[in-house]
Amino acid sequence: MTRDDCLARDVADLLASLRDQFVLPAGTVYLDGNSLGALPKSAAARVAQVLNQEWGEQLIQSWNSAGWIDLPQRIGDKIGRLVGARPGELVVADSTSVNLFKVLSAALNIAAAGVPAAPQRGVIVSERGNFPTDLYIAESLARERGFELRLVDAPEAIEPALASGPVAVLMLTQVDYRSGRLHDMAAMTQLAHAHGALVVWDLAHSAGALPVDLQGADADFAVGCGYKYLNGGPGAPAFVWVHPRHAERFVQPLAGWMGHAAPFEFTPAYRPAPGIARYLCGTPALLSMAALECGVDTVLAAEAFGGLAALRAKSLALTDLFIERVEQRCTDCGLSVVTPRAHALRGSQVSLSRVEGAYAIVQALIARGVVGDFRAPDVLRFGFTPLYLRFVDVWDAVEHLHAVLTGNEWRDARFQRKAAVT
């Protein structure tokens, strides 16, 4: 295996042209698309159009003339194609945290309604390693509604937790943000249902990165992020999906006017819109919505080349190569691979751990143009977006990692962690 072999693989890569959709800074190997996806080339013109023509020239009339009012559904349907939702089942709105509050409220309410003695179903199960904002929202709702939030320390502990008592809701993130471990959505959903629990899925690190099939898995609720693998831009609006069997069973508490059946009738009493539209709340941030649509379109462009199945195959090839190269090149460097080797258990990232210097190593790599990120306490995290990464990027990244470690470059004072890190 040589660098030329990687270049040859890039030449043979049927997805290679998808990279041309993005602005990528010269000299950078960007392995942080799982934190903030790269900029689609189409976004600048589209955002400028919304700003200059739709806002500047057409002003308030753009709600109708430019179709602003339909954007949550229009972009929602596009995302739906990437996560196994049918048209009309998914909308773009708010942030992942806010959407999680909505669906978790719904799930708890539906679970409580299903069993007259509500305390009998008073447990939310999740993983201690779940993304913190998910846990914070669940903690908040559990406290308010008198539920218990029960956290398990490993995926293997989920089934015993479901079996140990009456569980209302299982709340999982499909791909662990720190380890990159992937859940089997269909199997886990089936397991939860077998124990009488509803399932809420957070697709933050899976939507746009790998095939997701919410309908096929018979999931109950899902939320996800617009600015990671969907390339929607910093703080892009998030999305929310509710299975149609639940969508109209509950009025979610953030009952804002955009979720009203007739928002422009301005009636004093709330009447929820049919279906998923009731999960809208306030007025959407239009400039950010416009960029999000460009990002989603970059993923949909892969449909001409085999879609998410092809992206997934390339993603696994990239992460396989990265793991292989790290193990060949960085032996005796004190690195261990945190992310599972089994394809069925791996998302689109590889996390390494190192007892000493993980933070500084990441900084030294960034100084060399290899952008990953650090996750406390000791994780070096590298995301692989198959839309724009090349095999040669993987090769080069590992060469840089090797240089940083063997040259002790990371010990340089400028790479050390400050006392207060944000």
Added chain:
Amino acid sequence: MTRDDCLARDVADLLASLRDQFVLPAGTVYLDGNSLGALPKSAAARVAQVLNQEWGEQLIQSWNSAGWIDLPQRIGDKIGRLVGARPGELVVADSTSVNLFKVLSAALNIAAAGVPAAPQRGVIVSERGNFPTDLYIAESLARERGFELRLVDAPEAIEPALASGPVAVLMLTQVDYRSGRLHDMAAMTQLAHAHGALVVWDLAHSAGALPVDLQGADADFAVGCGYKYLNGGPGAPAFVWVHPRHAERFVQPLAGWMGHAAPFEFTPAYRPAPGIARYLCGTPALLSMAALECGVDTVLAAEAFGGLAALRAKSLALTDLFIERVEQRCTDCGLSVVTPRAHALRGSQVSLSRVEGAYAIVQALIARGVVGDFRAPDVLRFGFTPLYLRFVDVWDAVEHLHAVLTGNEWRDARFQRKAAVT
């Protein structure tokens, strides 16, 4: 009074140059800045910078290098200068509806904690004419928390409602979106406090339009909108203020990671940030935030010319002129002035009503380039943004209104209301 008199007033207007900050389509008299403020000229370049340089080139590093992480506070402090909040008391986040959910939750919780027998304080008072999304959020929270939402039909009925029983929270919008009636914030707050109630103010139609002094009025909570008189762009993020005496008394339920004391420590348990920062939730929509800052800056630019007091004086002169001209020019046209004549009771808009054809008249005016809006059932609403409106615009608008009415232009089929209006 002639059109030339209006032109002379524009020449003499010390605020006239502030209009140069905006892109305004030729031939348009824009009287809908209370629904969507006009585009600041600075926004295109600033948004392009965030998109191309900060997102495209710097990517994830912009959270620190471009100060993205500080934007909610930085823009919040700027808005604070416009509404009488001190630095560090106000943040930009989410939508008005979502922020209202946060502060109303806090207000209800604090009210309930103040009185051991919570049902004794179980009433939220508001106006039936309040903006619907405010009522929907209050209705939702009242249902969930077991409070009663009591709506009054006129401002005069607020005091009796406060006196009639133990009220937890008085929730008011300072300027009525439909009638343009203005509340006396200090007096109403004092009244509520005298009856043991907390006050939540929605500043949607007042922030940036007239002097607001939350601290001076001793208010408890406030939310407001970024896309009306703050000119922040379609769906711009909203803001939230909590008096420091309340800010740390409660963990608001939308306890997302951006409101955590140390979001990047990724701890599984929620620890609220000190002060107003705990009212943040998820990741902010950065492109829309960038445009919002440009909009807020257009209002702050008035500080060199007397600030909001000067803007208020011009706003009242504009609305006085509009009312006067309507009454002179459109006698016997079936129009009546809904907005109060008294300056102390008037926001920055004038609403007219007409039994027949209100919707069609608004459409006919828009076709002539005079952009106001219709509010059911019979209101023609005209907003006056003193930053960019001229006295001659007022004159011309009324001439167009006269022409539409006397020529029966509004009866044209293309201006009639469709069955389903959005």
